[in-house]
Every structure is written in structure tokens, then in C-alpha cells.
Amino acid sequence: xxxxxxxxxxxxxxxxxxxxxxxxxxxxxxxxxxxxxxxxxxxxxxxxxxxxxxxxxxxxxxxxxxxxxxxxxxxxxxxxxxxxxxxxxxxxxxxxxxxxxxxxxxxxxxxxxxxxxxxxxxxxxxxxxxxxxxxxxxxxxxxxxxxxxxxxxxxxxxxxxxxxxxxxxxxxxxxxxxxxxxxxxxxxxxxxxxxxxxxxxxxxxxxxxxxxxxxxxxxxxxxxxxxxxxxxxxxxxxxxxxxxxxxxxxxxxxxxxxxxxxxxxxxxxxxxxxxxxxxxxxxxxxxxxxxxxxxxxxxxxxxxxxxxxxxxxxxxxxxxxxxxxxxxx
Amino acid sequence: xxxxxxxxxxxxxxxxxxxxxxxxxxxxxxxxxxxxxxxxxxxxxxxxxxxxxxxxxxxxxxxxxxxxxxxxxxxxxxxxxxxxxxxxxxxxxxxxxxxxxxxxxxxxxxxxxxxxxxxxxxxxxxxxxxxxxxxxxxxxxxxxxxxxxxxxxxxxxxxxxxxxxxxxxxxxxxxxxxxxxxxxxxxxxxxxxxxxxxxxxxxxxxxxxxxxxxxxxxxxxxxxxxxxxxxxxxxxxxxxxxxxxxxxxxxxxxxxxxxxxxxxxxxxxxxxxxxxxxxxxxxxxxxxxxxxxxxxxxxxxxxxxxxxxxxxxxxxxxxxxxxxxxx
Ligand SMILES: Cc1ncc(C[n+]2csc(CCOP(=O)(O)OP(=O)(O)O)c2C)c(N)n1
Ligand SMILES: [Mg+2]
Numbered sequence: 001x002x003x004x005x006x007x008x009x010x011x012x013x014x015x016x017x018x019x020x021x022x023x024x025x026x027x028x029x030x031x032x033x034x035x036x037x038x039x040x041x042x043x044x045x046x047x048x049x050x051x052x053x054x055x056x057x058x059x060x061x062x063x064x065x066x067x068x069x070x071x072x073x074x075x076x077x078x079x080x081x082x083x084x085x086x087x088x089x090x091x092x093x094x095x096x097x098x099x100x101x102x103x104x105x106x107x108x109x110x111x112x113x114x115x116x117x118x119x120x121x122x123x124x125x126x127x128x129x130x131x132x133x134x135x136x137x138x139x140x141x142x143x144x145x146x147x148x149x150x151x152x153x154x155x156x157x158x159x160x161x162x163x164x165x166x167x168x169x170x171x172x173x174x175x176x177x178x179x180x181x182x183x184x185x186x187x188x189x190x191x192x193x194x195x196x197x198x199x200x201x202x203x204x205x206x207x208x209x210x211x212x213x214x215x216x217x218x219x220x221x222x223x224x225x226x227x228x229x230x231x232x233x234x235x236x237x238x239x240x241x242x243x244x245x246x247x248x249x250x251x252x253x254x255x256x257x258x259x260x261x262x263x264x265x266x267x268x269x270x271x272x273x274x275x276x277x278x279x280x281x282x283x284x285x286x287x288x289x290x291x292x293x294x295x296x297x298x299x300x301x302x303x304x305x306x307x308x309x310x311x312x313x314x315x316x317x318x319x320x321x322x323x324x325x326x327x328x329x
Numbered sequence: 330x331x332x333x334x335x336x337x338x339x340x341x342x343x344x345x346x347x348x349x350x351x352x353x354x355x356x357x358x359x360x361x362x363x364x365x366x367x368x369x370x371x372x373x374x375x376x377x378x379x380x381x382x383x384x385x386x387x388x389x390x391x392x393x394x395x396x397x398x399x400x401x402x403x404x405x406x407x408x409x410x411x412x413x414x415x416x417x418x419x420x421x422x423x424x425x426x427x428x429x430x431x432x433x434x435x436x437x438x439x440x441x442x443x444x445x446x447x448x449x450x451x452x453x454x455x456x457x458x459x460x461x462x463x464x465x466x467x468x469x470x471x472x473x474x475x476x477x478x479x480x481x482x483x484x485x486x487x488x489x490x491x492x493x494x495x496x497x498x499x500x501x502x503x504x505x506x507x508x509x510x511x512x513x514x515x516x517x518x519x520x521x522x523x524x525x526x527x528x529x530x531x532x533x534x535x536x537x538x539x540x541x542x543x544x545x546x547x548x549x550x551x552x553x554x555x556x557x558x559x560x561x562x563x564x565x566x567x568x569x570x571x572x573x574x575x576x577x578x579x580x581x582x583x584x585x586x587x588x589x590x591x592x593x594x595x596x597x598x599x600x601x602x603x604x605x606x607x608x609x610x611x612x613x614x615x616x617x618x619x620x621x622x623x624x625x626x627x628x629x630x631x632x633x634x635x636x637x638x639x640x641x642x643x644x645x646x647x648x649x650x651x652x653x654x655x656x
Binding site (some may be wrong): 114 | 364387392393417418421455457458485558607616624627628629631632633635636637639640
């Protein structure tokens with residue numbers, strides 16, 4: 001049973017992700033954040049539902065859409081915001097930006113600019129976890145689009161034959177940029193109405209399940225079994241989470257490939273609202289508690305923006321450090 | 330030529346694709362988001378509506394499969410133009426390019442041809458960080474069997490793309506992100522530009538500056554400023570790296586006695602080093618100063634604008650290098 005504390009912690013992480021992403025959207029529009037930014041708003045239930053099972057020593061690999069994974073893993077949002085601004089105090093000292101936030105301290109092995117690249121990295125981290133013993137697991141987050149990348153398919157097979165402690169989490173947000181996930185696989189669904197890559201996992205010998213990715217408790221339940229399987233040394237699993245991104249593929253996307261009506265339909269199934277309803281109905285929380293948490297999240301993001309804006313840029317000479325462990329570049 | 334208008338680099342590329350697809354039914358376009366979206370930078374806009382999904386194919390994110398399919402389709406008689414958004418992504422499908430497309434004709438004793446054009450974007454300056462900002466054309470030029478095309482103006486973009494589509498070999502066609510919005514005069518009707526013909530952008534007598542892609546614009550900016558300081562710079566845009574117009578560069582260096590090569594690719598083992606070596610071999614006796622290279626230091630492209638500015642070549646750095654060689 002989930003305790004009240006745990007449930008409220010999950011809620012807080014979800015609203016913190018949302019507050020962070022909504023703010024980044026504004027800041028990007030105002031021209032304060034440069035580069036390519038991919039927002040996670042709408043998909044909060046997936047990151048939080050899965051990551052709520054992780055403990056110190058576990059790892060995740062992430063994607064270009066990594067802010068939600070970071071926040072769910074407990075990466076400091078001040079450092080994240082400063083990273084987005086390209087400041088010296090950023091998580092990666094301003095060298096990485098939105099697409100490359102990593103924090104190995106908390107087990108976040110990095111957002112990634114290359115679609116599918118997290119698959120092999122997760123296999124390696126899981127190989128290390130298995131070798132070291134201790135029941136560590138690795139979660140590999142990847143989009144519906146990434147499922148068609150050779151690196152991901154090879155990773156599924158490698159994880160299966162080596163019986164690795166990995167949970168492959170498919171974030172099927174219906175699109176890979178403009179390509180509908182429906183038209184990037186021929187497979188018919190077992191559970192949902194959408195076609196599903198969960199079928200593929202079965203062909204690799206990996207148990208899989210299709211999950212309502214807008215329902216954090218459903219994701220949590222599905223992930224529980226998968227994580228336990230990994231910790232027990234029984235091998236990989238795959239969760240195919242059906243979800244939706246609210247903003248464009250990247251900030252600035254004209255979104256010619258989908259309608260406003262479609263976005264509105266999905267917003268009606270908002271994962272935060274859905275969770276709120278459940279928390280209120282079960283008496284776990286009151287409106288007052290939830291609005292306090294939302295206010296706290298907004299404040300945390302305000303602080304992060306202040307911190308980022310008040311931080312210095314890196315020294316130009318820092319462009320030449322960190323290529324190797326020694327000063328040579 | 331008649332019907333010359335000012336259009337952007339993107340529009341010029343789009344027009345080249347459209348006209349070639351109309352002219353030759355074996356020309357097809359494939360890639361991620363090339364259909365409904367019209368290409369993430371708009372280069373394939375309108376093509377799906379015009380030519381339908383058999384000729385304008387939206388692919389899944391399976392680069393090995395669709396770049397490789399481009400190679401196979403070319404071997405089997407089509408003229409595919411395949412797009413992969415950023416040059417940084419080629420790691421995932423490189424075998425199909427550097428072992429398959431590039432080598433098939435040679436290995437098979439010259440019995441086949443691979444009329445494949447692979448289009449991609451290159452370049453920094455937009456805070457896109459280490460995996461979306463590279464140039465990397467040197468890697469492709471290093472491999473035997475690939476033609477390497479690096480347009481710098483809308484006019485060249487259209488003419489070189491049409492030449493590429495009609496050419497019977499595998500080609501890498503590099504489009505610099507900072508050029509897409511650049512406008513210039515472009516004739517309405519189709520035309521070609523032969524590969525390996527450099528364009529002298531600015532005539533001068535003191536120093537030869539060789540630059541490609543976006544760096545041509547920085548070099549011209551530098552030349553204009555230096556002119557006011559009484560230094561006469563000749564700017565040469567080779568337009569294609571493979572084949573390379575050595576003669577144009579040698580001729581200019583023999584006149585000026587000085588060479589600066591500007592190259593946004595990494596400094597180590599790159600395009601600039603190769604040009605410098607060619608000139609050192611062939612024009613040593615004519616040189617009045619050491620050859621200078623203005624390149625990107627061999628570090629991953631950093632995200633922070635401050636750091637990125639530090640490492641990318643620009644007019645200011647070109648001016649500094651030119652002043653050093655005329656000292
Ligand atoms: C190897 C590679 N190919 C293409 C891209 C360009 N690209 C970036 S994100 C993306 C779509 C990814 O779709 P999906 O995996 O569903 O993730 P989502 O963006 O929907 O979260 C593409 C094609 C890339 N970054 N890397
Ligand atoms: Mg997707």
C-alpha cells in the first residue's frame with residue numbers, strides 16, 4: 001500500500017515537473033533560453049509512476065525530452081534551470097543544455113540528443129548492476145519513435161539474453177515529431193486501442209504490458225512488477241505507456257500535424273487532474289493540501305529562475321576543459 | 330538567365346527538388362518528417378501534396394534502414410534524395426554510407442552506379458550543443474567514394490542540388506543551419522553547377538582566404554573590413570570539397586603568396602589541414618608566410634552561448650589570422 005507521504009510526494013513531483021515545463025515554455029518564448037528545448041508536460045505520470053520505485057544505486061537513461069525524468073529522479077531544479085540558461089552553476093556547468101542534463105549522483109545517466117542512444121547505455125549500466133550484485137535496476141526511457149531505432153531493438157535482445165535488470169519504458173506520446181506512432185509499427189494491440197510495440201517485446205522474450213500513461217497509479221502498479229522482477233534477477237520487462245505531449249515536439253514547433261481539438265481531448269485526461277481526483281476521493285488529501293503543494297512547486301521554480309538569472313556565465317576558457325580527465329584536449 | 334528572383338536558401342533547395350522530381354520520375358525523397366511536416370527546416374515543403382506518398386516517404390526513426398534503402402534503391406535504378414536532419418546523427422547509420430554506398434562501385438569492378446543524394450544540416454551558432462552543432466564534412470571527405478557538397482548561397486544551393494541529383498555517384502549534401510534564411514538571386518528555371526568549380530567571392534591581391542558553407546559569409550565580412558585597413562583579400566569558395574578545385578586555390582595563392590583556410594570543422598585532421606597540405610606541396614615556393622587555419626578547436630560544441638562563441642570561427646578571428654600572415 002502506498003502511504004499518504006509517498007502519494008503526496010508523487011503528486012509534488014508531478015506538479016513540480018508541470019510548473020517547471022510551463023515556466024520553461026514562457027522563458028523560451030521570451031527568448032531567455034537558447035537552443036533546442038523539448039518539454040515533458042502531459043507525460044508526468046510516466047516518469048513519476050516508474051521512478052517512484054527507484055532507490056539509491058539504481059540508474060535511468062533518458063531522452064531529448066528529459067526534464068521530467070530529471071525532476072522525478074531528484075535532480076536539483078535550480079541547477080537544471082541554470083543549465084538551460086547556459087550558466088556556470090548549471091547541472092553540467094552550462095556545457096550540456098536542455099538535451100544533455102545528467103546527474104550521476106542521483107543515478108540520472110543523461111538526457112540524450114540521439115534518439116535511441118539510451119538503450120545500449122542502459123544495457124551497460126544493467127550489466128554493471130548485475131555484476132556488482134545488490135539488486136540494482138536500470139530504467140531505460142525512450143519514445144515511441146525510438147522503438148524503431150536499431151540500437152533499441154539490439155538492446156532489447158541483449159537485455160533478454162543476458163537476463164539484465166532493466167525496465168524498458170516506452171513513452172508513447174502518439175508522435176515522433178510529426179509521425180504518428182500508429183503508422184510506425186504494424187503490430188496490433190493487446191490492450192489499448194492503439195497499435196503497440198509491447199508485442200515486439202514478447203518476440204524478444206521480454207514480458208510486457210500496455211499501460212494508461214496518464215494514470216500515475218496504473219503506471220506505478222505496472223512498474224512495481226517490472227522493477228521487482230529486475231531486482232530478483234529475473235530479467236528485463238517492458239512497459240508501453242500511452243501518453244501525450246502538450247507542447248510542440250520542440251519549442252517553436254508549428255504543429256502542422258495535429259489539431260487543437262486533439263490536444264484538448266488529451267488535456268481532458270490530464271494526469272495531474274486525474275490524480276487529484278483520486279487523492280481527494282480517497283480522502284488522502286484535501287484541496288488545501290494539494291493547492292499548498294502546487295504553490296510550493298511554483299515557488300521552487302521561481303527560486304530556480306532567480307538562481308539561474310543571477311548566476312554567472314562560464315569563463316570562456318572552460319570551453320577547453322573536460323574533454324579528457326587531464327587538461328589535454 | 331531570365332526569371333531571377335531573390336529567394337531564400339530553403340526556397341532554392343525546395344525548388345531544386347520540385348523541378349527535378351517533375352523532370353525525372355525516378356527521383357524520390359525519403360526521410361524523417363519530410364512529408365506532412367515538409368522537413369524540419371522546410372526544405373521538402375509541399376512535395377508530399379504534389380507527388381504523393383510513393384515518392385515522398387516519411388520514414389520511422391530507423392536511419393540504418395532508410396539511408397541503406399536509399400543505397401539499395403539507387404543501385405536498383407532510382408535517384409533517391411534522402412534526408413537526415415543533422416549530420417551529428419550519422420553515427421547510427423554510417424556503415425550504409427561509408428562501407429556500402431561509398432565502396433560498392435569500386436568493389437564491384439565499376440559495374441554499378443549509386444546515384445544517391447544524402448542531405449543533412451551542419452553547423453553551430455544556435456546553442457544546439459554537442460550532438461546537434463557539428464560540421465563533420467571532413468569525415469565524409471576522408472572516405473573514398475563520396476562526393477561532398479557544401480553550398481554557401483541560394484544560387485549555389487539550387488544549382489548544386491540539381492547537379493547532385495543528376496550525378497551518378499553517392500553524394501553528401503551539407504546545408505548549414507545559419508544559411509536557410511539567407512536570401513539571394515536565383516533563376517527560376519533549372520540549372521546545374523559543375524562540381525569542383527570554385528567561386529571567387531571577392532578578388533584580392535594580398536592574401537587568399539579559402540572558406541566553405543556559412544564561413545564564406547564570415548570570410549567576405551572579414552575581407553570587407555580588411556579592405557578598409559588597406560589589406561586586399563581574395564575569398565575563394567570551393568563549393569564542393571570532393572571534388573576539389575585545387576587549380577583555383579593554387580592560382581590564387583601563386584598571386585597572393587599567402588593562405589588562410591577557414592573551416593568550421595574540428596581543427597584536428599580536418600578539411601583546413603588538407604587544403605594547407607595541398608598548398609604546401611604545390612605552392613611552397615610561392616608562399617611568403619606560413620599558412621594559417623581558422624578552425625573550431627577539437628572540443629565538443631558546448632551549449633552555453635559564451636562557450637560556443639569562444640570556439641567557433643568568425644570574421645573577427647579571420648581578420649586576426651589575415652593580419653598575422655601579412656605582418
Ligand atoms: C538518431 C536520431 N535521429 C533523429 C533524430 C531527430 N529527432 C529528435 S527527437 C525525434 C522524435 C523522437 O520521437 P520519440 O522517440 O517518439 O520521442 P518524443 O519526441 O515523442 O518524446 C527525432 C526524429 C535524433 N535526435 N536522433
Ligand atoms: Mg513520441
